[in-house]
Amino acid sequence: MEAKIETKEEFRVKLKEFDTQSYAKSVRKRDKIFEVLGLISTFLVLLFLFTICVDLLIDGWVRIKDYSFYTSYPSRFPEEAGALSSWVGTIYVMTGAIFWAVVLGIPAGIYLEEYGGKGKVAKIIEANIANLAAVPSIVYGLLALGVFVYRFKFGESVLTAGLTLGLLMLPVVVVSTREAIRRIPRSIREAAYALGATRWETLFHHILPYSMGGIFTGLIIAASRAIGETAPLVTIGALTFIAFLPPAPWEDFVGMLKSPFTVLPIQMYNWVSRPQEAFHVNAAASGFILLVIALLMNSVAFYLRYKVRRKYQW
Amino acid sequence: MTLSLGAKKAIDIALFLFLMFMGAVSVFVTFAIVWVLLVDTIRFFTHPDGGGFPTSLIRFLTEKEWTPTFYNKQIGIWPLVNGTFLIAFISMIVAVPLGLLVAVYLSEYASWKVRETVKPWLDFLEAVPTVVYGYFALLFITPILQKFLEPLGITVEGMNALSPGIVIGVMILPYTASMIEDALKGVPQYLREASYALGASKLRTALLVVLPAAKSGVLSAYLLGFSRAIGETMVVAVAAGMYPQLTANPLEPIQTITGYIVQVALGDLPFDSFDYLSIFAAGFVLFLLTLILNSVAVYLKSKAVGY
Structure with missing residues (x-):
């Protein structure tokens, strides 16, 4: 994709070779990957919160119920x-x-x-x-x-x-x-x-x-x-x-x-x-x-x- | 209403003056903060234990150890500044990428429903008491670090900079992420649409159009997060140790400016003692650091391109 195109002829060849559908697919895939990454990081942060709550509850349970x-x-x-x-x-x-x-x-x-x-x-x-x-x-x-x-x-x-x-x-x-x-x-x-x-x-x-x-x-x-x-x-x-x-x-x-x-x-x-x-x-x-x-x-x-x-x- | 017109007018003026006075109280508070820090810092530098005025300032800036509470007093501020920045940098390593991911996801990708469910919990994360984060760093994160790093032959001390650094990173994340999100939301819709019209994907639009357009807002969010990490107290007081030293090793105990203030304040503090004055000198440095960071952040925000 990013390779340098020098002449008009080269451009024509490249254009013919270019597979729009598979390109669109890869773009969509990258999009999806990023979305999942974002979802995972958000989830990680919430997991952190959840872990704190559970950790305190377990560690302190004897006294909390007392x-x-x-x-x-x-x-x-x-x-x-x-x-x-x-x-x-x-x-x-x-x-x-x-x-x-x-x-x-x-x-x-x-x-x-x-x-x-x-x-x-x-x-x-x-x-x-x-x-x-x-x-x-x-x-x-x-x-x-x-x-x-x-x-x-x-x-x-x-x-x-x-x-x-x-x-x-x-x-x-x-x-x-x-x-x-x-x-x-x-x-x-x-x-x-x-x-x-x-x-x-x-x-x-x-x-x-x-x-x-x-x-x-x-x-x-x-x-x-x-x-x-x-x-x-x-x-x-x-x-x-x-x-x-x-x-x-x-x-x-x-x-x-x-x-x-x-x-x-x-x-x-x-x-x-x-x-x-x-x-x-x-x-x-x-x-x-x-x-x-x-x-x-x-x-x-x-x-x-x-x-x-x-x-x-x- | 049976009040005369004159009485009504008088009430109006009185109320106005009262409200203005109450508004001005906040200005008094700021003056009081600056005044008390300044006066007690000056008293610190003129105290005989520090060696009197010009000497004490030179020692403050050149000595390599910070032991004002010991018999042999060394008053070089750098070990505390070193500890403070070490922790803040570790926390930024966590908060910068994660904050960006969360913010971009919530602002550009997440559906309305996901956003509305996640945001209250992120708000709650901000309301968790910092001493609870300290407990978590000391008794949960540090043991985990020890468990994973010790088999590799790396010694992690019970008190270290890494674990409170990580925890502070997560702690400032909701704050940073929500400010980045605001900055991204401020980018007008037509820029996104123009980008889509040119065939760009969502990812490309988010990273190459929206993010650069909001860059001063994003930068200012990071600076404010950094400033919070510098001023954070209880996590480091609980989990980072009480050993001010010039080190870049995050696995050793260190001490931050805030940690020092807490350590000394826990003891008895006579008004004229060198101990008492030393926490004001340290606090003054902290205040200056955060003031500079906040001012730069505000300046950047004001420079943000208006669309």
């Missing part, structure tokens, strides 16, 4: 060590993180989409959020260590951890808020203005209700990433051996915020980095729980996205 794993504190005896303080800690920290992500992220998203327009301030904020999204999570940990722990004196507490993860969630929440709002057509806004509504009335009566599903989806996705984050919390100096629970918020709110904590991924890191193999069983069990939580959150987000698409078809 009720006392969820009700006991960490211990130096692997069979007695449990994840009570870490799953409770995860709930406290994630509540804080979601609070900060909602308070800071949703208004920022609304501002950029509804008010910012093509202004200079909006441009700067937009570029900045894109940058923040690409900052490695451990750098957020350094920020938290240097600023929240030492300079603001919040300590290695639930408050610091919630703030840190909240900031980590911020870019995702801002972007998904903007996308949700962008889907609402201009005509809705103009209809509201035409009836004499002010901007905030339009926002609270129309734009927010219609975009709530999308915003919520983004929030869940962001939370599902943050819940497994270990690096920034290790960096602020979260302890791994916590044999007590933070005080309940309705009893001692400030005490809860200032309380030391541990979370599931940190507990898992602690267990996996021990030399004794018996602790690896605990690590696998906590890893499997984390996977299940992540899967559940992603499924809810997936379902919500589907429902929102159905409900509002502009």
Whole structure:
């Protein structure tokens, strides 16, 4: 095929010899090979995911099915060590993180989409959020260590951890808020203005209700990433051996915020980095729980996205 | 509504200011990151344990060992940078071809149905906690590597760069592949149709028409993936070891910048100690590396040909 053709005569001969049908066949074959290759690589990646799930399930099964794993504190005896303080800690920290992500992220998203327009301030904020999204999570940990722990004196507490993860969630929440709002057509806004509504009335009566599903989806996705984050919390100096629970918020709110904590991924890191193999069983069990939580959150987000698409078809 | 017009207007302005302020918070966060990294890095270089300002910077750039936590302090950053890049390169060896295959397949070949079933799972792969990947690298991939390479006379240490590198490669794959896919989707349909009209096959169209048209988007996706691999922490903290050294051998224990930060942060850290300051100096280098990569990626994306 690729051989050089020098003269017209040669070209004529080649053309006569050229078998179109078998060429087409070979092309189709190559096409098919590539398609199968693509399918195999996609399948391989999914197989990797599946292997992780099964590996954790098998390794940790003894502890996963053991009720006392969820009700006991960490211990130096692997069979007695449990994840009570870490799953409770995860709930406290994630509540804080979601609070900060909602308070800071949703208004920022609304501002950029509804008010910012093509202004200079909006441009700067937009570029900045894109940058923040690409900052490695451990750098957020350094920020938290240097600023929240030492300079603001919040300590290695639930408050610091919630703030840190909240900031980590911020870019995702801002972007998904903007996308949700962008889907609402201009005509809705103009209809509201035409009836004499002010901007905030339009926002609270129309734009927010219609975009709530999308915003919520983004929030869940962001939370599902943050819940497994270990690096920034290790960096602020979260302890791994916590044999007590933070005080309940309705009893001692400030005490809860200032309380030391541990979370599931940190507990898992602690267990996996021990030399004794018996602790690896605990690590696998906590890893499997984390996977299940992540899967559940992603499924809810997936379902919500589907429902929102159905409900509002502009 | 019984509010007066003036009150409504006041609410409007107040809300606007509130929203703008909240938007600006993200800018404060960026400033805080840069500020804290800068201040503590400067404190690192002026700390007496490092030898005071000009000396410490020279030592940082010329010494060949990184032992700021030891009695005999060496503060050459290169072993950590070496470890970081070694891991990132291994992960790219996995992610570049596989990411391209997956992306081209999903964007050009796969039916709507296949794509809709595969994509949520790829999204889920992104949500798997990194410490879980670390567990998998240490207790699944490394034993497999040992089992297959040991009979060939190759020693694989329990902690090595290869196994976390492979795992990180798969980890950044969904992210890279979905960005490549977006870039391929951005190529207008008429280019494909023109190619088909000239008799080109699907493969030829995909590789010689669509891919070159999307090349800056593809490159930017790879750079962002690379930047993620550099910043990845828990996989290397669990499975790569704690031994900063200048080596290109992926079968030995190494340490990355992120791994060092985790190792030191696990201990007690007084605010003025050299240990504490050293993680900020290391973190500053990490921040600069990722900032450069991300900026180049964003620049490339902005250069992408608009059709």
